[in-house]
Amino acid sequence: MRRFAPIAAALVTLAVAAASWVMDGNAPVVEDSRPVTSDRPSTPAAKQTSTTSRNANRGGFDFYVLSLSWSPTYCDSEAGRDNRVQCGTGKRFGWVVHGLWPQNEHGYPQDCDSTQGSRVPDSIARGIMDIMPGLGLIGHQWRKHGSCSGLSMEDYFALVRKAHDKILVPPQFSSVRQPLQTSPTALEQAFIRSNRGLTASAVAITCDSQGVDEVRICLDTSLNFRTCREVDQRSCERSDLIIPPQP
Template sequence: MKKLLFILIISLSSLWAKGLVQAIDSCEVYNNIKHTKNINNQRLKIGNSYQIIREQNSQYYISIKNTSVPNRWVDKKCFKNSANSNFTNKRVSKQQLLALSWQNAFCETHRYVKECKNNFSKRYTDTKFGLHGLWPQPRDNIYCGVSSENKKFDKRHKWGKLPSLNLTPEVIKELKEVMAGYGSNLHRHEWIKHGTCTNLTPNSYYKKAISLTKQINDSKVGQFFTQNIGKSVTLEQIRFKMNASFGAGSGKKVEIRCQKGMITELWIHLGSGKDNIKDLLKDGKDIYSRCKNGKIDKVGF
């Protein structure tokens, strides 16, 4: 009996951890460990320190000051020096690839996908590029610090089973606009496979990717695609518009991906460490494009 009691005490003590942790992301904090209830929609404040009351698997039970229900559950990855957030990718490249999707063409070849079943509704990506992903290079620089279980979910396209990213309401709103596949949890897939290798938080990663997408859409390149919907255009024309928008040589950093005669994606090879796409293009690598021309598809089947 005494032996069993001793084991129980040791087991319980392993669940309780006193100390402070510093938030590195504005994650939601929940009233239950299943993350289904958040009274008053409370979130961590980046930079603030929080008292750990209890630790269980990938969760902390922490104390939140100045709220009616102060004790909350939250993912460890939201804190500095936690098992997940402390991972540093030593292979972070100076090169990255911004993959932009022309959603109308994507849906022509993927009609079974959730976001393509109703390809007639008015949306941002009807006339502009959508965000596919921002990929650290080289291409095999993927799944950094990701568990084997989450890799398995991702590779089997069970993206709904991947961890929630605890994105801020502002980021979610913008991401839903520029990423048509948000409803299919494309954002979770892109983070697990590529974002984990950037040494950024999910919020910072997507803020950057959204900004780069909009910089392209607001440029002469984006305007060129919008004005030529339904027409066929050439790689030479697209590269000319890139040069006009971002400076001589920018066009050589771009390749177009095509399928069934349609331009499905624009791949832009960038440097890193900056936020302005014009500066990033200066450090990007020149690239060969197999596809030389294609149609800019319009919305609908």
């Protein structure tokens, strides 16, 4: 039995070394990835596969994506039911700004280093809550996307306001009091008709299992409409959509 003692000791030594190697963080890591533009889980019809770059250089991107979210769809979700700021009693939000996202032709930067810090002061946040309801949403959008714009917080949220005000929501979709049945194509065409210069290759409609989720519009850094093939290709592929009514 003694002749096996050196072998057993060697095996124990190897096991300890392997455990230490893993705990030190030297083991191979599978890189995480997420959809190209969505901050929420994508539906199969809107699934996107490009990976993103973390801690990219501030201002290093190709264009913006303005994401307008239909608030009643979000408020019908599990997450929305707990959001009293956007979805509580008496809240009648329609199209709200989900974000203004720096985007590349393939993928996008996120979570960039910024000398501005991570907390958005109340003086800035309160001034945009009418179109971007929720301090949590505002702070998250700054940290994840605004930090990559190369702008100060004040200038970034001023640009969010300017981008929002540029878009004319089609009258038939601006205020919905009863469930409205439409299609991604009809909604997209209505936005195109209402916004001169907007083309089908510069806008995408996303959806959840049944209803409209967001309208995503691509803008250059001067806020002119521009094509965005990767974003456009990820439009909802349903033949019909429900737009839930505002409360």
